[in-house]
Amino acid sequence: xxxxxxxDLRPFARDELVAAHNALSLAFGSDPNAAERxxxxxxxxxxxxxxxxDGTDGGASIVGTAAWYDLPMTLPGGSAxxxxxxxxxxxxxxxxxxxxxxxxxxxxxxxxxxxxxxxxLWASEPAIYGRFGYGPxxxxxxxxxxxxxxxxxxxxVGDVRLVVSPSADLLSPIYAKVxxxxxxxxxxxxxxxxxxxxxxxxxxxxATSLRAxxxxxxxxALFRTKNEWGSGGADGxxxxxxxxxxxxxVEARLxxxxxxxxxxxxxxxxxxxxxxxxxxxxxDARRLEAKLAEALWVRLVDLPAALLLRAxxxxxxxxxxxxxxGCPWNAGRWRFTGTACERSEDPADVTLDVRELGAAYLxxxxxxxxxxxxxxxxxxxGAVAQLSLAMSWHGRAPHSPIVF
Ligand SMILES: CC(C)(COP(=O)(O)OP(=O)(O)OC[C@H]1O[C@@H](n2cnc3c(N)ncnc32)[C@H](O)[C@@H]1OP(=O)(O)O)[C@@H](O)C(=O)NCCC(=O)NCCS
Numbered sequence: 001x002x003x004x005x006x007x008d009l010r011p012f013a014r015d016e017l018v019a020a021h022n023a024l025s026l027a028f029g030s031d032p033n034a035a036e037r038x039x040x041x042x043x044x045x046x047x048x049x050x051x052x053x054d055g056t057d058g059g060a061s062i063v064g065t066a067a068w069y070d071l072p073m074t075l076p077g078g079s080a081x082x083x084x085x086x087x088x089x090x091x092x093x094x095x096x097x098x099x100x101x102x103x104x105x106x107x108x109x110x111x112x113x114x115x116x117x118x119x120x121l122w123a124s125e126p127a128i129y130g131r132f133g134y135g136p137x138x139x140x141x142x143x144x145x146x147x148x149x150x151x152x153x154x155x156x157v158g159d160v161r162l163v164v165s166p167s168a169d170l171l172s173p174i175y176a177k178v179x180x181x182x183x184x185x186x187x188x189x190x191x192x193x194x195x196x197x198x199x200x201x202x203x204x205x206x207a208t209s210l211r212a213x214x215x216x217x218x219x220x221a222l223f224r225t226k227n228e229w230g231s232g233g234a235d236g237x238x239x240x241x242x243x244x245x246x247x248x249x250v251e252a253r254l255x256x257x258x259x260x261x262x263x264x265x266x267x268x269x270x271x272x273x274x275x276x277x278x279x280x281x282x283x284d285a286r287r288l289e290a291k292l293a294e295a296l297w298v299r300l301v302d303l304p305a306a307l308l309l310r311a312x313x314x315x316x317x318x319x320x321x322x323x324x325x326g327c328p329w330n331a332g333r334w335r336f337t338g339t340a341c342e343r344s345e346d347p348a349d350v351t352l353d354v355r356e357l358g359a360a361y362l363x364x365x366x367x368x369x370x371x372x373x374x375x376x377x378x379x380x381x382g383a384v385a386q387l388s389l390a391m392s393w394h395g396r397a398p399h400s401p402i403v404f
Contacts, residue, residue, distance in 0.1 A: 006055040007063065007099055009106050012046050016062070020051060020087075023062040027089030028124075035200055040087075042191040043069055048114075049087065050107055052099050063091040066103040068111065068119065069404060071186040074179060076363045076393040077311025083111045083301070084186075084404050085121035104132045108301060108326055117305040118361070120296050122403045129297050133326045135359025135370075137298030138184050138398035142270045143290030145282065147238075149259055152283040155252040157260070159215070166212035168193030171220050171244070178244050182273070183362045183398040184296055196242070196402060207239060213257045219245035221254040227263060234263035241270060242401045248277055255281065271295065273399035274364070296400045298358035303330040304341035310361065312338040316390035318383055321348035322357070330354055338390060349383035352376040363393025 012020045021037045044067060052064025069084040085107065090099045111119050120137070123129050163170065172193060179185045188196065199210040207224035214220045222241040229235055238258055245251035255278050258267055272278070274292070282288050300306040303322060316338045324330040331354075335344035352367075356376050359365040367388035370376050378384045 007094075007097075007102065008053045008055050008059050009050050009064075009102060010053070012049045012051045012065075014046055016051065017041055017044065017046065020049070020062055020065055023091065024065050024087055024089050027065070027091060033202070035198070039191075039195050039198055043195060044087075045069070048083075048110075050103055050110075052090070052094075052103060054094070061091075063094040064099045064103055065089045066107050068107065068116075071120075071404075073120075073186040074181070074183050075310040075361075076183050076313075076395060076398075078309050079180070080118060080309045081116070082186075083116040083119040085119050085299075086404050088121070100128075101132075105326060108132070108299070111301045112327065112329070115302075117300070117302040117309060119299040119301050121299075122295065122400070123297050126294055129299075130355055132299070133324060133354045133358065134297035134299040135355040135357070135361075136294035136296075136365055137359055137362040138294075138296040138364040138400055139274050139292055140271045140295040140399060141274055141276060141279075141290040141292060142272070143268070143288065145259060145267045145269070145278070145288040147259060147261070147264050147266055149282045149284065149287035151252065151256065151281045153281070155249075155256045155281075157253050157257045160253065160257055161214045161216065163212045163214055165199065165209055166197065166214070166220070166222070168197060170214060171212065174214075174217060174220055174246065175244050177246050182396045183364075183393065184400045192402070207237070213254055215245075215250050215253060218247070219243075219250035219254055221258060223258060225261065225264060234265065236261075236264040238264050238267045239270070240267060240272075243272065243276075244401075251277060252281060271399075271401065271403075273397050275397040296362065296398065298361045300330065300354055300358050300361065301327060303327075303354065303357070304334065306361070307336060307341045307357070308339070310363075312390040313363075313392050313394050314386070314389040316386055318349040318380075318387055319344050319346045320357075320387075321351040322354050323352070324354040327354065347379070349380040350376060350378055350387060360388070360391040362398035363391060363395075364398040367391055 025032045049067035053059040054061045054063045065087045067087040071084040073082045207226040212220045221243040227236045333344045360367045371384045
């Protein structure tokens with residue numbers, strides 16, 4: 001029986017990256033795609049990767065992959081370079097032999113050794129990462145609004161530009177203004193812009209090339225349209241992706257433009273922040289339907305360091321008993337005061353898995369709601385409420401506009 005013991009783990013060498021990307025495509029059930037590979041590899045740092053190689057055939061075949069990007073990210077009242085975990089796959093021929101577990105545990109040790117206090121990822125399936133200490137830290141809305149849905153307070157679109165195949169030069173100064181205000185948004189290098197604006201036939205799904213409606217220096221929204229006709233006439237669909245606005249007024253004008261496009265019947269959106277003002281602008285709220293899903297999964301790699309990277313919404317002074325099998329250096333009792341986090345011998349006020357602190361870290365998941373689901377144990381009455389209030393955030397809801 002083959003086990004993880006005969007699997008070697010080591011970073012990929014530069015000359016193995018094409019093969020590694022092919023292994024990634026295979027595990028995700030897609031064909032290798034040279035354009036996507038170039039984009040992915042431009043972002044890739046081999047030293048931050050791990051390959052799993054099958055030792056039974058001389059280590060020649062790649063049976064697992066994992067990597068992280070360094071993402072300079074906005075946190076509630078702070079910022080940090082977080083490890084953006086990505087490329088996590090195990091070959092379909094090698095499932096359920098512990099290779100994922102081996103990759104995750106080695107990667108957490110590597111992240112810790114390289115000074116990363118926090119790791120984050122997008123999960124292909126939400127059931128995978130809780131066991132490795134990741135908690136659902138941001139949520140997003142996807143859904144549809146009816147064309148022409150009226151706003152409660154009328155908004156005039158005014159001067160906007162419609163740009164086909166927008167460039168990073170046009171959009172990046174706007175993004176750079178908004179990025180520090182939204183937990184979960186991270187600084188974009190030119191390579192990340194190339195990834196964002198990647199626009200080949202296979203990502204269009206039969207819709208147009210990428211468009212942007214732009215209010216110079218102040219906001220943009222990325223979208224496509226698909227022109228269709230039904231028995232009742234025009235039945236087109238607008239699909240909206242990233243919306244980036246420096247003020248509520250600008251954001252309202254962008255949405256108004258998108259909602260009023262000619263010959264369209266609906267506006268579909270994906271991955272909008274849970275505090276999107278669109279929910280509150282539309283007068284008849286039922287002209288919009290949205291589904292909630294988890295987005296960024298957050299893992300505290302170095303618990304005391306991570307907790308001190310962000311600000312807190314209320315005073316807190318609690319002893320936390322933290323369970324953490326994946327990063328044993330985090331396990332045990334900590335006195336946490338919002339500005340200090342130190343080992344403690346005092347009795348615990350709350351016992352929780354490190355996953356729950358990850359879930360609450362960006363201010364998008366409440367400790368109280370996790371406790372209500374049985375995931376946090378309170379020993380001192382009021383302790384959960386105190387922790388929950390402190391870790392909530394009065395600023396914008398966490399959000400991630402890019403799946404990495
Ligand atoms: C998901 C994937 C990486 C799992 O790899 P694997 O090597 O089979 O997983 P392991 O054998 O190490 O399993 C480790 C643990 O995770 C659990 N697990 C693995 N895949 C799971 C899944 N899809 N859902 C829920 N739990 C899962 C296992 O049951 C095991 O639990 P245990 O240790 O308590 O027994 C693999 O199925 C895969 O590559 N899928 C396609 C690509 C993908 O989805 N990648 C994730 C990108 S975010």
